[in-house]
Amino acid sequence: MSKQRPDDIVRLVTAPNPAQAHIWRQALQAEGIESKVVGDYLDAGLGDIPGASAEVWVHRTDLPRAKGVLRRGQEVPKAE
Secondary structure (H helix, E strand, O other), rough: OOOOOOOEEEEEEEEEOHHHHHHHHHHHOOOOOOEEEEEEOOHHHOOOOOOOOOOOEHHHHHHHHHHHHHHHHHEEEEEE
């Protein structure tokens, strides 16, 4: 059994493509949440291989807030 530490780095989301992962990273950065895109250059050397997707990782303590940032980014404002 492993102990979870608050400074652990955890995967927030797997992106459909590297560009989207970097857009999400910028949104998190704008909210003061440190994040890292991992695997964004794998497709350049390996091609389109299942499981080799870009991911966004954050500190465990930032995970709830980071999920909220991404959720708000998906909301579409209602037209008046």
